Amino acid sequence: MVPVPLFSPRESHAPLESELTSAFCRVLQSGRFVLGEEVAAFERELAAWLEVDADRVVGVSSGSDALVAALLALDVGPGAEVVTTPFTFVATAEAIARVGARPVFADIDPRTLNLDRTAVAAAVTSRTRAVIPVHLFGHPAPLDLGELPVIEDAAQAIGARTGGRPVGTIGELGCFSFFPTKPLGALGDGGAVVARRGDLADRVRRLRQHGSADRRAHLELGGNWRLDALQAAVLRTKLPHLTGWVAERRSLAAAYSHAFAAIDGVALPATGADSEPAWAHYVLRVHDGKRDELARHLDAGGIGNAVYYRRPLHLEPAFAHLGYARGAFPHAERAADELIAIPLFPGLGADRQARVVEAVRAFFRG
Ligand SMILES: Cc1ncc(COP(=O)(O)O)c(C=O)c1O
Numbered sequence: 001m002v003p004v005p006l007f008s009p010r011e012s013h014a015p016l017e018s019e020l021t022s023a024f025c026r027v028l029q030s031g032r033f034v035l036g037e038e039v040a041a042f043e044r045e046l047a048a049w050l051e052v053d054a055d056r057v058v059g060v061s062s063g064s065d066a067l068v069a070a071l072l073a074l075d076v077g078p079g080a081e082v083v084t085t086p087f088t089f090v091a092t093a094e095a096i097a098r099v100g101a102r103p104v105f106a107d108i109d110p111r112t113l114n115l116d117r118t119a120v121a122a123a124v125t126s127r128t129r130a131v132i133p134v135h136l137f138g139h140p141a142p143l144d145l146g147e148l149p150v151i152e153d154a155a156q157a158i159g160a161r162t163g164g165r166p167v168g169t170i171g172e173l174g175c176f177s178f179f180p181t182k183p184l185g186a187l188g189d190g191g192a193v194v195a196r197r198g199d200l201a202d203r204v205r206r207l208r209q210h211g212s213a214d215r216r217a218h219l220e221l222g223g224n225w226r227l228d229a230l231q232a233a234v235l236r237t238k239l240p241h242l243t244g245w246v247a248e249r250r251s252l253a254a255a256y257s258h259a260f261a262a263i264d265g266v267a268l269p270a271t272g273a274d275s276e277p278a279w280a281h282y283v284l285r286v287h288d289g290k291r292d293e294l295a296r297h298l299d300a301g302g303i304g305n306a307v308y309y310r311r312p313l314h315l316e317p318a319f320a321h322l323g324y325a326r327g328a329f330p331h332a333e334r335a336a337d338e339l340i341a342i343p344l345f346p347g348l349g350a351d352r353q354a355r356v357v358e359a360v361r362a363f364f365r366g
Helices: 009-030 036-049 063-073 091-098 117-123 198-207 229-260 291-300 317-322 330-338 349-365
Strands: 057-060 081-084 102-105 128-132 151-153 173-177 191-195 282-286 339-342
Touching: 009 036, 009 229, 036 057, 036 191, 036 229, 057 063, 057 198, 063 091, 063 151, 063 173, 063 191, 063 198, 081 091, 091 102, 091 317, 102 317, 128 151, 191 198, 229 282, 229 349, 282 291, 282 330, 291 339, 291 349, 330 339
Parallel strands: 081 102, 081 128, 151 173
Antiparallel strands: 057 191, 173 191, 282 339
16 A cells, blocks of 8 residues: 655645746846845735735744744843743744743643643743644634743744734734745745834844845844745746645644544544634544554554654753653653645645554544
């Protein structure tokens, strides 16, 4: 039997091959490979898609660099604390540490897997300068988190909406990733920062170029966080398809949730109130310590699967210096032991989805 992959960026590009090839040729002939008109055009088009002013989107080199630039734009640095979730990809807390600030973790809501408002409130101190909620797996996280500036980590969530608005456009700053497996993926690394204020967008634009707006003076230190023209051209080719892809992700997710509703021993992904997820991943919670057994069963049947995340960040060796012990964030720790992602991507199709459903059902039938 042909395996069912967890995701397949190659398949999603097949129908776009001739459009992508013309985009490559356009960049080749332009002779401009970093920033330039291709990136500026992508920024304007993404701004329109995100329903924000044209000058508020800044293309950058990755979602990780987007987070660093966003923190620097808010003057977060040594001595500051930033509250975030321990149940996320390492880049979220790494960015905080890279600007010299201290990540302070708050536990998640076990139902939605996103930051818990009460836990955030309890983690805030006089040194807290920002909060970074993560729209995990494409599910909108709560953003009404008090008076502090919010940086949305929307790396996994382009296409999600909450309260009728696109995520990543609601907080002071929003950070997107265009890593190839994300709902909008480049053919390499890429990212974007969306700023609610024009002055913050200008600051991020300066930071991505070593702190220089005009290459005459370096007003502050930033980095080389520029987006390549080739990636911008790829993203411009794919952006008009994103609405359809997100709709397809939603209907695949609905079909899974319907198919698994009656299985004892798993909990289905829960969506917060007034939220439309982007469904970057479909993640099951497996009870009774059987998650890894299910993973082996799926591996044996050729069904793609992955564990996000096997270790919450407070227990990662890289964050040992923060001094957290096991037990500090029980909901995040339990999620790390129980969650498993199964295939969900545009083009998965009913037949392959039926094979995934059958493999999961067969496991629970025993
Ligand atoms: C939640 C989250 N934040 C940040 C990032 C970093 O994005 P990138 O890989 O583009 O640097 C990722 C990427 O996987 C992510 O999932």
